[in-house]
Amino acid sequence: MEAVSRAREAASWWAGLSFRERRDHLLNWKRVIAARSDELGDVIHEETGKPVGDALLEIMLAVEHLDWAARNAPRVLKRRRVRSGLLAADQGAAVEYRPLGVIGVIGPWNYPVYTPLGSISYALAAGNAVVFKPSEHTPRTGEWLAAAWAAISAKPVLQVITGDGAVGAQLVAAGVDKIAFTGSAATGRRVMAACAETLTPVVIEGGGKDAMIVAADADLDAAAKAAAFGGFGNAGQTCAGVERVYVERAVYPEFLAKLAAIAESVEPSEDGPYGRMTVATQVDIVRNHVDDALAKGGRAVVGGPESIKPPYVFPVVLAEVPEDSTAVTEETFGPTVVVNPVSSLDEAVSLANASRYGLAASIFSSDRGNSLKIARRLRTGAASINSVLGFAGVPALPFGGVGDSGFGRVHGADGLREFSRPQSVTWRRLKAPMDVMSLTRDPAVLDRAIRIFRLRHARGAANSASSKWPGHPGA
Structure with missing residues (x-):
């Protein structure tokens, strides 16, 4: 070439x-x-x-x-x-x-x-x-x-x-x-x-199938606003956005209502909050995922199949979607968000990590310390606390994923x-105090080097540990 x-x-x-x-x-x-x-x-x-x-x-x-x-x-x-x-x-x-x-x-x-x-x-x-x-x-x-x-x-x-x-x-x-x-x-x-x-x-x-976790102590207005931006922004065509939301059951109805209200107010257009689907074939993927979610028992809180009006797709909020639905397991890359209730944050982490993707995630909670602990448990390359895509604007942070989200940064x-x-470059800067890197090395020098080695690295080893390792005659 x-x-x-x-x-x-x-x-x-x-x-x-x-x-x-x-x-x-x-x-x-x-x-x-x-x-x-x-x-x-x-x-x-x-x-x-x-x-x-x-x-x-x-x-x-x-x-x-x-x-x-x-x-x-x-x-x-x-x-x-x-x-x-x-x-x-x-x-x-x-x-x-x-x-x-x-x-x-x-x-x-x-x-x-x-x-x-x-x-x-x-x-x-x-x-x-x-x-x-x-x-x-x-x-x-x-x-x-x-x-x-x-x-x-x-x-x-x-x-x-x-x-x-x-x-x-x-x-x-x-x-x-x-x-x-x-x-x-x-x-x-x-x-x-x-x-x-x-x-x-x-x-x-x-790519990714990014999850948001919403704790019971979260600012629900902020969480709903972020879920809408991460899920619908750029017509949902954001690899590190939001496609799944797991909400603690105590605040699930309230969060869902807040997200639905935002979704119902959004209308895509050339100069709107988001535009058309860039690639026509992506519309069919969105349609198939919405149909599968509903066929498997999920419910459409906002929109549904009727939201797909090529080249635009209006916001779709799906709820209680089975975890084996393609709307949960595969990257949709469209303005749809699946919202499911969980009994605990442990369950939310488990479900978030169940994906074969592992690009990004977000956590909403007023407990920053616990949020950091949750972030460490997530199998993702990046995580945002009380925001989505927060890492995208920080040049010093590496970006990349695990699993089907890829590797490298x-x-x-x-x-x-x-x-x-x-x-790696080395250079001799003085005469070796013990020259063991030689075919004609002095046995006494090697013996001294071995004694120093054992003093540095074997000191404190229990006698029983050194005599009873598997395969040793005394084991």
Whole structure:
């Protein structure tokens, strides 16, 4: 692929720059994006159907991450000394983080700037060149970002190639040094299989079935407002939003009524609180999940099948939906929310963790200490307390999931290291006090080293433990 060949040459130049020089380029790129954000917002609006205000919010979040990556790469990736330890006391030691080379980024259509820039910004800041394939549904957004780069540099450090999945497959097979993929878990598996042929490393964000937990002591107005934003915002097409809500039974009716009132007041439109479904086929998935929930005994509190009016889907609130329904088990990616009562927070955690996804979750409670304990028990890559998507606006926090939500991390220091390779370096700084790394070592020196080793690491071991381990004659 010619783009990868051009990127390989550009990567050599880019990696040869100092952190400061790369930072200056990235901050210049940031300024172009920010200054022309209205123009970019219009492109996003036209391609995705989201309101311009939402498009601008997406751009603002993406630029914050770009700025953080550019400014913090020197601190995170600079050479640092490490302790050598007693056995290697004659050695000095340090670790550096080196660029990988060329990164292939395959982006989604739901957040065509924020999500791919989570990989692109950090990969560039780490000293790599990037070849970016945007979704075939948002090609002009990707091309706009590449043109903005070209406005500040003639070097093809960032290039965009457009097309469908076949083009993405070509990028995977083109000899890049790492692939960053965002999309469905099924497609992610195919990307991994292709990468396995060449042992190309990959970071995957595969979506989510994100749960909100509402405790009996929660601010129910705030919780309902957040559930509506996380569930209906961007037409529900948010991988880390809200698709399931588990509410303690004591406040379940009140919470459900508050969420229903908000949902009933929301009408999607081109300039409304959210827009059309970006991809027509997603409408059928939403319809199937709503139908399955109702067929299995769930009830529609707001909306139902009649809410699906392509290209729009009006808010749907489903309640008491069986846990084996596709509306609970599979990613809907539409403006629907399932709300189920639970007898305890322990049950809520258990149900939240029952999903094969593990991207994000949220907890609403006035007890912050207990909320932190709950967050630690959740099998997710991120959690928000008394908010949804709180982590998305914090550039220093890593983002990624577990299970079918993928693996690897973007954003923060972990995101910078994700697109780097650690290189360990040692150097002899003095004569070894005990030279045991030799074919002609002195037996007396080795004996002394062994005595010191046992004094350091075996002292305090019980005699019975050392003589009765399994298989020992005295056991």
